[in-house]
Amino acid sequence: MSNITVRAAAEGMPAINRRRLLNLTGAGLALAATAASVRNASATPPVAAAAEHPDAELFALEKEMEAAHARMETAAEANSTLSDKIEALLPPRPPKWEDPDMPDHLHEINLDRRLRDMGEIPEPIRAWFKERREQKAANEALHDAYHAKIAEIHREGGVDAAEEAFNACVSEVDEFTKRICSIPAHTFEGMVVKLRAHVRSGGEIEKEEMYLDDYAFASIAADIRRLATGGDA
Template structure:
């Protein structure tokens, strides 16, 4: 996933990167509030949003670990698929023969459920049950073999590692949203975190940014 550029100290903010999201923050009023935010004139360590810069780097590293875990999972999965046996066909109940349909047409519902059914009907039901049982046995053997192959490749561990890496990245994202932004640099970091996490977590980013804009706009109005 490409990383959004974080402007260096004193560099102009890329308005195109935030214009679409400004509409979600209240249109022109939000844009005016953002325009009043202080620009970066210090190194990231001295920046008003230094903590957000630190979290942004932490999230970038977490995202890299997540992508590496995803790649490892996909590679192992592709190798396993090459070793899987052929999938058994899906069992579908065959069409009822005409002679059985003729017999059933002359029987009441209760007669059909009775134990003493005409031999052709019982033979038909028995044949269907046997076919279904054979299909279930084939599928059970297939799934057992697939599980053995996955186990030998360590797929469970790889999937757990990927899920853990996703959780770790999202935890950093939530910490970013919980940290107030005091400059446009910090708000852009929150936008990037929302993009990395995707919907529905992006909504949390927009709510966090909206709170920042309202807080900073109020401070600007009273200064």
């Protein structure tokens, strides 16, 4: 599905959630690859071993977060499917308003110093400004009607409800990330849980455009994955 289609259905979303939706519906392939590499690094120990592990609390929370993340992916797919249907119902966007140029003969009148000194605006120029205001108001009315129609289509088509459901899932996943990151990790396996939580909540480890602190974080993340897997990562 194209990004344009997703944006049409996600127009009312907070920007950060819209980005999350794009990442989950095909526009975040690089992030998905990163998430896969983090998930594959040091899987959570078996239940029996996890219960005695120093980071047992982190492993338990991660299991709950996995379920929440699956719900978020399902909600994202529902938004994607719905957006395909809604796209065909959307009316064409009205033309953008552009101020017209004043005709040359009126421009010459407007520059006449004698008329300026009189402090009066000639009738032809007043009429032109009046017509321009009316045209601009008509264009604004078209845009108001367009946005009202979009809102109506979204409301009746269930877009608003789908977005609310997705936003609720995003909040749930984010809350798990906060809880996981608030618990000290005692092992590298526990640290990897935090890396996975970071990625699942929309974070990036290896970005297309890296700054100095990004390189440091990516390097530390790679070290944690390597040490958590005994040097194989």
